[in-house]
Amino acid sequence: MAKKEVKEHFEGLTVVPKKFVKKLERIKKATKKINFRCNGSNCDDAWDTKKRCCKECESHFGYFGKFEIISTSPKYYIKRFDEKDGFWRSGIGCILPRKKRSYICLKYCCRDLDKKNERKLCKFFYKLRKIEDEVKECQ
Ligand code: SF4
Numbered sequence: 001m002a003k004k005e006v007k008e009h010f011e012g013l014t015v016v017p018k019k020f021v022k023k024l025e026r027i028k029k030a031t032k033k034i035n036f037r038c039n040g041s042n043c044d045d046a047w048d049t050k051k052r053c054c055k056e057c058e059s060h061f062g063y064f065g066k067f068e069i070i071s072t073s074p075k076y077y078i079k080r081f082d083e084k085d086g087f088w089r090s091g092i093g094c095i096l097p098r099k100k101r102s103y104i105c106l107k108y109c110c111r112d113l114d115k116k117n118e119r120k121l122c123k124f125f126y127k128l129r130k131i132e133d134e135v136k137e138c139q
C-alpha cells in the first residue's frame, strides 16, 4: 500500500464535529461488552495463523470504509498505519484502541452469536446510524 494512497483514504473520511466525539467513542467502546466468542490465540481459523481475521488490515485500510465517520484527525491513523501490516503488530495485535477502530472491526464475528449478544450488536448498529444521521444534519 503506497503512502500516498493511505493518506488520501484517511483524509477522505469524515471527522465528526467536536460535540459528537465522546458520544461516538462511547458507542464504539460499548462493543467490548458483546461476547463475540473469539478465542484469540487458540483460533482455529486456518486462513492465516498469525494475523487471523486481521489478515488483510493493510489492503483494507483497517476496514475503514470510504464514508465512515471518525472521531479524530486522519493524521492519527496515517501515522500509525504500516504499509505491510496496517494497524496490526506482531505480538501485540491491533494497536488501535477500541474507540478508534472501524465499524467493521468492531462488529466482526466469525461465529454465531446467541440472542442476547445479537441484540447488543443490533443496538450498536442502531446507535451508529443515529449518530451518523445527526452528523449529516449538522453539515
Ligand atoms: S474473531 Fe474469530 S477468526 Fe478472529 S481471532 Fe477470534 S476466533 Fe479467530
Ligand code: SF4
Binding pocket: 053, 054, 055, 056, 057, 062, 063, 086, 087, 088, 089, 093, 094, 095, 096, 101, 102, 105
Ligand atoms: S482490528 Fe485492528 S489490526 Fe485488526 S483489522 Fe481491524 S484495524 Fe486492523
